Amino acid sequence: MADTTLISLDAMGGDHGPSVVVGGIKHYLAQWGGEGVRFQLHGDETAIRAEMARCNLTETECEIQHADKVVAMDEKPAQAMRRGKGSSMWNAIDAVKSGAAQAAVSAGNTGALMAISKLLLRMAAAGLERPAIVASWPTTRGYTAVLDVGANIGSDAKQLIEFAIMGEAFQAAVHGVLNPKVGLLNIGSEDVKGHEELREAHAILRSGSLPLNYFGFVEGNDIPKGTVDVIVTDGFTGNVALKTAEGTARFISTLLKEALTSGPMAKLGAVIAMPALKRMAGRIDPNTVNGGPLLGLNGIVVKSHGGASAQGFANAIRVAVDLSRSDYSAKVGANLARLSSVVEPSS
Numbered sequence: 001m002a003d004t005t006l007i008s009l010d011a012m013g014g015d016h017g018p019s020v021v022v023g024g025i026k027h028y029l030a031q032w033g034g035e036g037v038r039f040q041l042h043g044d045e046t047a048i049r050a051e052m053a054r055c056n057l058t059e060t061e062c063e064i065q066h067a068d069k070v071v072a073m074d075e076k077p078a079q080a081m082r083r084g085k086g087s088s089m090w091n092a093i094d095a096v097k098s099g100a101a102q103a104a105v106s107a108g109n110t111g112a113l114m115a116i117s118k119l120l121l122r123m124a125a126a127g128l129e130r131p132a133i134v135a136s137w138p139t140t141r142g143y144t145a146v147l148d149v150g151a152n153i154g155s156d157a158k159q160l161i162e163f164a165i166m167g168e169a170f171q172a173a174v175h176g177v178l179n180p181k182v183g184l185l186n187i188g189s190e191d192v193k194g195h196e197e198l199r200e201a202h203a204i205l206r207s208g209s210l211p212l213n214y215f216g217f218v219e220g221n222d223i224p225k226g227t228v229d230v231i232v233t234d235g236f237t238g239n240v241a242l243k244t245a246e247g248t249a250r251f252i253s254t255l256l257k258e259a260l261t262s263g264p265m266a267k268l269g270a271v272i273a274m275p276a277l278k279r280m281a282g283r284i285d286p287n288t289v290n291g292g293p294l295l296g297l298n299g300i301v302v303k304s305h306g307g308a309s310a311q312g313f314a315n316a317i318r319v320a321v322d323l324s325r326s327d328y329s330a331k332v333g334a335n336l337a338r339l340s341s342v343v344e345p346s347s
Contacts, residue, residue, distance in 0.1 A: 004038055007105060009106075010042055017043070018048050024311075024317055025039055025055070042095075043070070043088040049064065069087035071112045071116075080111075080115060093121065096299040121297045125337070132147045132151050133293075145231070147295065149242045159234075163232045164212060173323055173326035174322045174326075180228075182232065187219065302319050
């Protein structure tokens with residue numbers, strides 16, 4: 001079918017392999033339907049078929065591409081590139097390169113996924129060095145896209161602006177935000193704050209030479225408030241912020257459980273408040289916002305948490321489908337081309 005979106009899945013990646021990947025397909029179909037979507041699963045055919053039977057899925061929804069090799073979760077990127085050809089991860093990405101699939105999803109080794117994706121798909125524009133990982137951050141207003149959260153330790157002004165361009169297009173494509181508001185993460189909102197690269201990126205974005213809805217500098221406490229729709233930072237800072245937020249969410253959940261089980265009256269109150277507590281838990285559960293695309297590639301690759309549940313993997317599939325059906329790639333390409341006339345190449 002000409003209008004079918006084919007999503008290529010690394011069925012062996014992550015902590016749970018085919019059980020979560022195939023289970024994720026079942027959850028996706030139950031929640032969002034399967035019209036115009038098919039799945040190509042790469043990995044051990046016997047294990048995949050067993051999970052398909054358990055989930056009552058057939059070759060109407062899924063096709064299997066057998067792969068003998070698996071990239072280990074602790075495998076170094078250089079080693080994965082040398083021996084990864086023919087693995088479930090490699091083949092899933094190669095399906096995007098060949099044009100057979102519109103997007104790939106893997107819960108496997110992040111470093112290996114980035115290295116293999118860059119090797120096979122290349123970067124979308126000259127000058128882009130590495131993909132950026134974007135996280136969908138729950139806020140009081142919905143979700144904010146934060147990038148980079150771990151792919152690039154340090155970033156110059158041009159790279160930060162590239163992240164802004166890619167994050168803005170992602171937020172529009174996946175979360176449906178019209179004209180997303182973009183901010184640069186800094187230690188203060190004043191123009192004089194921050195290092196030289198930040199201030200340079202700020203000046204260019206504020207000049208209006210790019211068609212972005214630029215807000216200005218934002219601080220760490222602006223992330224959960226949803227002050228802007230896209231927050232741009234380097235991968236070191238973004239990863240520290242992300243891990244801190246995840247740890248804080250787990251800490252609060254632990255304290256809440258202890259408080260609600262501390263005595264008979266507390267337990268009674270917990271029963272009464274259970275619907276509200278479940279809604280809150282759903283908002284802060286990492287599985288709810290699982291699926292971080294590797295932005296900047298010449299193709300769509302989505303990274304799922306290695307320990308994601310089947311529901312979490314379904315959310316990663318949804319991100320891949322939404323991106324592949326949007327104008328994300330064309331929008332990013334046009335703005336990156338425009339950027340080259342705004343920023344002088346670094347010497």
